[in-house]
Amino acid sequence: MGGTVPTGAKLTRYRQPGLVLTDHHFEVPLDHSDPGGERIELFAREVVAPGKEEKELPWLLYLEGGPGFGARRPFGATDWVKRAVQDYRVLLLDQRGTGRSSPADRQTLPMRGDAQAQADYLARFRADAIVQDCEWIRPRLTGGAPWAVLGQSFGGFCAVHYLSTAPEALRTALITGGLPSLDADADEVYRAAYPRVVRKNAAHYARYPQDAATARRIAAHLREHPAELPGGYRFTVEAFQSLGILLGGSGGSHRLHYLLEHSFVRTPAGPHLSDAFLEGARSVLSHAANPLYALLQEAIYAQDGSATGWAAQRVRAEFPEFDADRALESDEPVLFTGEMVYPWMLDADPALRPLRETAELLAGRTGWAPLYDPRRLAANEVPTAAAVYHDDMYVDTGHALDTARTIGGLRTWVTDEFEHDGVRAGGPQVLDRLIALAHGTI
Template sequence: MTAQEASKGGYLRPGLIESFVANGLKTQDYYFDLPLYHTDDSKKETIVVFARRVVAADKQADADKLPWLIYFQGGPGFGSPAYTTGWVKNAAKKFNVLLLDQRGTGLSTAMTVQVLSQFKTPQEQAEYFMQFRADSIVRDSELIRETLLANSTEKKWSLLGQSYGGFCITTYLSLFPDSITAAYITGGIPPVVDSLETVYRKSYKSVMDHSEQYYKRFPMDIKRVKKIMKYLATNEVKMPSGGTLTPRKFQQLGQRFGLSGGMDAIHQLCLGAFITIQGKEVLSSGFLHDIDALQDLIPPIYAILHEAIYCDGPNVASNWTASQLLNGEFKSVFGYSVKEYEAHEDDSSKIVYFTGEHMYDWMLDDYAYLQPLKECADILAKYTNWPKLYHPEVLAKNTVPVAAAVYYDDMFVDRECSENTAKLIPGIKLWITNEYKHSGLRDDSGILTKLMKMVSNEVDIPTP
């Protein structure tokens, strides 16, 4: 498709569409000028959204005859994976795969502290953030579909969503079901039925289980982690990025437990935590740089909008729910004090629990790059006029073939909450498995193949 052909929809940026062939794949890079505000015609601001089309090089001559598959990344706030990712290479043999950099991510208009500094007030920053949830991402995708498939015989496309990408798919099924051929979800059926408190309560219990699994695998780390926590509690440790490494910030590394190889990575990190300088043990610069790499590159969208992705409609505020639960019913589990842990220094039954995928109000203090957004984040946490993301009455009439991989011990998206939502969607096929962690799609490209076979009835998976 030429730029002139695609731009008939009015959204594709004029000019050359960059393309290359490598690794057996043909790519085409598109930039779209899309409305920042989709539901307010009085506001004319636009943003750029980037998407990369990928097709097998030996299929490029017939690419315009192949169906389309758009991919929604997990997050929120992260760009699409590399075009050479395993599942992409496999899917590109059958589809025009479109890797979408959701608004604010990747090569789309950036959502960074630098960009947000152009706004005069925290309120203006917050209003900008409000335009970056799943409803806006889905409406972006619809305009892109209308543009790229304008000359295609088949105007529908299939959807693939990992984690938060599955949330986006469920919004797509609510808003534009007639645009979808089939939908594939991996570890990402959103909790439409369950409250944010329920979601995080389950999440805390899950990361407690994962913490215990970690120490069973690496029992010597019980003492190592206590030693690190004590050092952080009794010393001010500045990070290379400028923030402060506090005990509570170190505990957030538990998020890695829910991904393949995550426990091994944290164990290796703890092994090299200390070095001796002039007879005194201090945390090594390598240890601090490694933590920076794991934590301080978290996108602002992920940190600040994370709880808001669960706010489905008006009269609901996120209200720093993870912080409230941590300071309340889970304080005795995750709270840390030097005095308490010194008394149990050699007690292997007294462990330091890590936290998981939880965003806290104190992150706006401990993370240097987030500090300028503290007032903005508080405004968003109190906001109650969110638009609806899901429409159960539409989902109840669903006729789109949907297949979902649900990971039994998923630390990021609770299995029981996923099953509750699945009951709202007629015809959805669930593959519940304990073979994978949350990163299953990245780890095994065969997952997508199986989901496609479920939709085509080549494998027998019972419906809920």
Template sequence: MSTIVRRLLDLTIEEHTLTVPLVWGDPNDHRTIEIYASVVAREGGEALPYLVFLQGGPGHEAPRPFHSSTSPAWLDDALKHYRVVLLDQRGTGRSTPVGDQDLARGAAEVAEHLTHLRADAIVRDCEAMREHLGAATWSVLGQSFGGFTTLAYLSTDAASLADVFITGGLSAVGRHPDDVYALCYDKMRTASERYYRRFPEHRESMRRLVDLADAGEIVLPDGEIVSRSRLRSMGSALGSNEGWQAVWSLLERDPATNAFRYDLMNAMPYGGRNPLYFVFHESSYADGYATRWSAERTEPTDFREDPTLFTGEHIRSEWTETVPAFRPWRDVALTLAEFQWPRTYDAKTIAASGATGAAAVYVDDVYVPMEFSLETARLLPDVKLWVTSEHEHNGLRSGPVLPRLIDLAHGRRLR
């Protein structure tokens, strides 16, 4: 293990690196990985309790604590109450990251490695980091997939958690991934029609773009020949507070311009920077099931017939052939799609956890549907709910969500 201490303006940043098992609980497997976290405190806050932040994804590292426009919007609020632990989840950032260089080991070996990067293993890493820091308990802030990981935490190690704060991350518990992706299509249908009611002329713009895509005439700077399914995935932007602006900008542009091609490349989800986000995404809903390209299989008839309907986090197997960044990962993705994932959550243990804290549930969330979030919330009667239509899925990053949850958890009136 190693620790480095840095000062950045009025912040103290301790960088911690631990060596942990790749496979927790198997004494015969001697493979190890490194886990990295930065512990951030404001001057005078060095004795505050810890709050570990669990990032969305899966497949994204924690944000970096720079005291500037790159710092997450919620960090200043968190540092008033906590020392914040920014953990790079295994396989990301500085926690033995997974990348294209690993493919030289062979698809079967890489796929097997990835099966050990799920939420339950991240919880074991958290426990190792908590013990390393000497904290009897700590609180957790779980955004999106980080909320899923928090539910896994409550399934095994609830006694380690003081308060839990969950934003857009009350996942379905015990449901098949098909249930989730089918409901996400319903959410995207609603979001699509809401967008076209505001900008009706853009429906025809989208039809023209689909025709260009079908003709192979939209080629991105990285060489991708954009398929209609990839084009429609620009709708994932509608899951964020200002995402409609990105869609509007694309549908206003001349598709022959550099600006359109670069902006489209940046607007579509699952880029090559974090291959885990694409290869590993459906596993986040695989609570005891194989996914078998769930989002693709559950596509409703009207989405097949009307290409102007946007899609969100709906992955397609064809992208392993049409997207240059994903093509090298094809065999890994196909293997994981057939993998029988173990259960992540234990509903009875969650319900018996006595967890306290607060959770934000977004009414219009196109990624983590409100209906299943409310179903899961019933397992956590002492975690107070804020159900709101003020924000989309990225509310933590774009609005004062965390202060409201802290106030709610401690019985103060919402600001």
């Protein structure tokens, strides 16, 4: 079990403080129903504690949040990795289309053909295909032995799909901020999300009351003078509001405040948005590094065969408090939005503009298959533990607890000590508690 490498795969081993790392490359079927058909490449990074390289250790598969993000790159034995390598050999998987796996972006997708061919290709990039990829990899690394899985956010959605379809492959399932609703469609997901985002706005403005006037000034300026971020992102009022994606993470409210506090600069032509502010906004808003997040954000909620049809935009109309024009014409605060993806982003973001038609086809796509099996989950015997963050901005706490009650034997830790990224921000503490819960030692 010491990191068996598939035939023909490249192997690179190197060290960081407290870690020995090995790079793995796998070729997996694009469509697992056609194992002899086209292959795509997956990259995964194995990490283990020094001196344990050749020991028989159980594997822990880490599934990153997203969709569309590669696994976090370690900087030595820090945060949850420090705890994990005490017991496990960890595999940090770049899910299909992300990181060093075969990329799927504006530069590569045109090789698939027209927009319809691109949409058909990306329809195979949801949790079901990701779990099938994991099952392709597992016997090649573990010799067929089951492994543990740690799923963060969307990675938790994948873990629940794993429990629904291949529980025999898992020895333990650990989930952080990632218990999905088993039956809510995208409209229901966003209908539950907007009130949470309102609460995060209220908490931010209570912490930094001076930001209310700053946000109004920026929105008023952009209403009259839409700007362009470095790299060509069209910075409108709606784009400014979407900086609220920061409010769901640890320290995110502080990051937003420090971004806003140097938003304007005096110039010979009068006050203008500062280059520093515009560059900071670009670093938050651009999808250049993770276009699949925008393209597949709503598809991860599609289960009943219906099209998602830009649910976040449609449901937003039910919450007029997010109307910036209304706020500017009254004494109401300008509210930031959350992780929602809107169709205007396809025109605003240079990384998405060439993929606009592809995104529209995915939004209109029907026939999405169910991702979860409530009956099989109810019969679950895999030791499972989940951290549920109180009033998580990204994953509804009510939906998460409903799912927790459905999964047999699952133990929850509900906490307001951390935000959605607690597994990273909390150091070893979050993973340590989940391992103890799953193993029944607390």
